[in-house]
Amino acid sequence: MTANYRDPTHITGESWIFEDKVSEVHKILAKWIREKMYAQDVREALALLVEQTSSDLYDDKQIALSLEKLAQELQIKWDRDTQKIIDEWKNTIGGVTVDSELINARIDLHGIVYKTLKERLDDMQSKIENLVAEAATESVFTIKHNQNELVPIRVVTGINGLGVSPLGKEPTGLGGSEIMEIPSKPVYLSRNELSVLVPLKYKMKDPIVTRTASNEYLLVEGSRTLIITIGDENKANVETTI
Incomplete structure (x- = not known):
């Protein structure tokens, strides 16, 4: 054109x-x-x-x-993050993790249900780290005494040994291992009667109880022992009963 x-x-x-x-x-x-x-x-x-x-x-x-x-x-970051998610999902599937397991993991030994698994783990970690008497929730021993006051208590544990020692002294005894003082808490039923609480892992169902001093008792169940000291040795006498 x-x-x-x-x-x-x-x-x-x-x-x-x-x-x-x-x-x-x-x-x-x-x-x-x-x-x-x-x-x-x-x-x-x-x-x-x-x-x-x-x-x-x-x-x-x-x-x-x-x-x-x-x-x-x-795009590279997207591909990397996507692959990470895929790998985590494969690991979850490979471990045969199911919803019921995750739900059960939020329930503790006492049947308390936490809103999230993290909430339960945080609570457990707090108890372990603080190692306070509040961790003592299980009653192992109830005693009537004659000291007529809200007496203090002390609990020492050990494995395969007596580990008996007077109040205020380091635990000693006939061999044994893992001998240590553990968190404990008294529940005062009256001025002359109390129940001894210890953490769940130290709970005993039917221990053999032996009085080893005027205010000291040895509880044995299997290989585990508990040494419980009640109040002042000088105030306790033979009238104290289990």
């Missing part, structure tokens, strides 16, 4: 270009091309337009390259 370079009509009508999308630099160059009197100024404006367009294209290319690099990095 032959081009017609002899169109005498002028360009008229509204511009389809959105002015708010044209940069100020391009507006100035367009104004120079339209309004400059001398040809050399029009040519210079056209040359500047070409150079400015090239500069804009370069900036756009750099932005595009940066976005492409970012997209690649995000």
